[in-house]
Amino acid sequence: MLSQRNLVTSVLNQLAMEARRATAPPQQGATNGTGGANGVQAPSDGSAPDDGENQPVAGEADGGRGRRNRIVTAKTTVQPIIMERIDVSVAASLEPDELERQIGEIVAEVLVEQRIQLNRSEHKQLVRLLVNDMLGLGPLEPLLADESVTDIMVNGPKQVYVERAGKLDLTDVEFRDNAHVMNIATRIVTRVGRRIDESTPLVDARLEDGSRVNIIAPPLAIDGTSISIRKFAKKKITLDVMARQNNISEAVASVLKIASRCRLNILISGGTGSGKTTLLNAMSRLIDHGERIVTIEDAAELQLQQPHVVRLETRPPSLEGLGEITMRDLVKNALRMRPDRIILGEVRGAEALDMLQAMNTGHDGSMCTLHANSPREALTRLENMVAMSGFKLPPAAVRTQISDAINLIVQISRMRDGMRRVGKVSEVIGMEGDVITTQDLFHFEFEGEGSDGKLIGTFHSTGLRPNFSPRAEYFGLGDQLLEAMGCR
Numbered sequence: 001m002l003s004q005r006n007l008v009t010s011v012l013n014q015l016a017m018e019a020r021r022a023t024a025p026p027q028q029g030a031t032n033g034t035g036g037a038n039g040v041q042a043p044s045d046g047s048a049p050d051d052g053e054n055q056p057v058a059g060e061a062d063g064g065r066g067r068r069n070r071i072v073t074a075k076t077t078v079q080p081i082i083m084e085r086i087d088v089s090v091a092a093s094l095e096p097d098e099l100e101r102q103i104g105e106i107v108a109e110v111l112v113e114q115r116i117q118l119n120r121s122e123h124k125q126l127v128r129l130l131v132n133d134m135l136g137l138g139p140l141e142p143l144l145a146d147e148s149v150t151d152i153m154v155n156g157p158k159q160v161y162v163e164r165a166g167k168l169d170l171t172d173v174e175f176r177d178n179a180h181v182m183n184i185a186t187r188i189v190t191r192v193g194r195r196i197d198e199s200t201p202l203v204d205a206r207l208e209d210g211s212r213v214n215i216i217a218p219p220l221a222i223d224g225t226s227i228s229i230r231k232f233a234k235k236k237i238t239l240d241v242m243a244r245q246n247n248i249s250e251a252v253a254s255v256l257k258i259a260s261r262c263r264l265n266i267l268i269s270g271g272t273g274s275g276k277t278t279l280l281n282a283m284s285r286l287i288d289h290g291e292r293i294v295t296i297e298d299a300a301e302l303q304l305q306q307p308h309v310v311r312l313e314t315r316p317p318s319l320e321g322l323g324e325i326t327m328r329d330l331v332k333n334a335l336r337m338r339p340d341r342i343i344l345g346e347v348r349g350a351e352a353l354d355m356l357q358a359m360n361t362g363h364d365g366s367m368c369t370l371h372a373n374s375p376r377e378a379l380t381r382l383e384n385m386v387a388m389s390g391f392k393l394p395p396a397a398v399r400t401q402i403s404d405a406i407n408l409i410v411q412i413s414r415m416r417d418g419m420r421r422v423g424k425v426s427e428v429i430g431m432e433g434d435v436i437t438t439q440d441l442f443h444f445e446f447e448g449e450g451s452d453g454k455l456i457g458t459f460h461s462t463g464l465r466p467n468f469s470p471r472a473e474y475f476g477l478g479d480q481l482l483e484a485m486g487c488r
Helices: 002-022 064-085 088-093 096-113 120-135 138-145 178-190 239-244 250-261 276-284 327-334 351-359 375-387 395-405 469-474 478-485
Strands: 149-155 160-164 167-170 202-206 212-216 226-230 266-270 293-297 309-313 341-344 367-371 408-414 420-432 435-449 455-461
Touching: 064 096, 064 120, 096 120, 120 138, 138 149, 138 160, 138 178, 138 226, 178 202, 178 212, 178 226, 239 250, 239 276, 250 276, 250 420, 250 435, 250 455, 250 478, 266 276, 266 375, 276 367, 276 408, 293 327, 309 327, 327 341, 327 351, 341 351, 351 375, 351 395, 367 375, 375 395, 375 408, 375 420, 375 435, 395 420, 395 435, 469 478
Parallel strands: 266 367, 266 408, 293 309, 293 341, 341 367
Antiparallel strands: 149 160, 149 226, 160 167, 202 212, 212 226, 408 420, 420 435, 435 455
């Protein structure tokens, strides 16, 4: 709680400094407002920003755009005065609702003093923008509150894209300038104990709700700081929900449920933004609540519902280059924590070898994700990652270890209509010579496009008897597996 309060105080102090820089010399006759309760209001010199800057463009169309310009222009004028009048230390100790109420009172006074006319709705929006700048993520807050938005992409101060229903849209959200974007980026990473600056221009972080964040700052980002947010889904996704949404078929959902309950080692493969983590979360809901699960991620975003979960997260090096904790370090440590299952958010390097060893040494039912375009390519990438570990293992030995460790590969992709679908479910059979052999259990077959632009297709079962049928029998799920595969 103390650290959060210190963070808020730091943010408010920073905003106050920006406000002082933005203000012009005090205007003659400006009055010092009085309003605000519990000490939030402090003496003000009544200063205001340069009248000639950030004014609405003459002749701009009315409506939503004009309304937004009025609010933004009012904010530009009001914010420096507000920051001069509030007591930062007191404001940092207030609850958000109380702070919003008191800021609203001061804003009402300043609007009268500055002869700015806003209706009740615009006044409320102005207060919300000011509070968002003080406590939240500024212009991004409305996008974070919009449940239809799944991704937010900031490309500098004047370009913010969102993804809705798998499609990218350019929004009218803007930041004041590059410094404003960098201020929001700093606020995000500071909350998770990380930093973003010229010496550390690349950062992975997360928001308080678990949403994943990647930030890249100048000089690497030429056009200004870039922020990419993969929002944390508030609605819990299950395999049944995915079947209703046509991400998978009922038969595929049944086989994946059985695979998870049978403690198969599962690799989820797909491209960026294809829904790998969402599918991993859905499959993890089938894990028994009596098992001890250890999750390992660069930025924690998994949403496991079981009571006995230990969440581990990597740590970047300090400015001196010390203290880095990698995925590989965490996988090695997890093996000493008596896990029943180990779940890796994403395998991308030398930790692949340690993960395979864990799967081969009694930690059945482990799961991980990997970037690849097909099940066969996923196996090749896994082999290449093992080579990154530095151990000089013969290719045949690596492939044998992979074939012994991985039981099932689920390939998921985002198709051109924006929908995520499981394109293929493949089973690892074993080795033939130096080649890992697999067999497909399901594949999605494209059949056409509907009038609404959605792709039409069918999830086809190959009708083959799965190689893990004996294991399903052991768990009492053999008949259900064969029925789902259409073998009966």
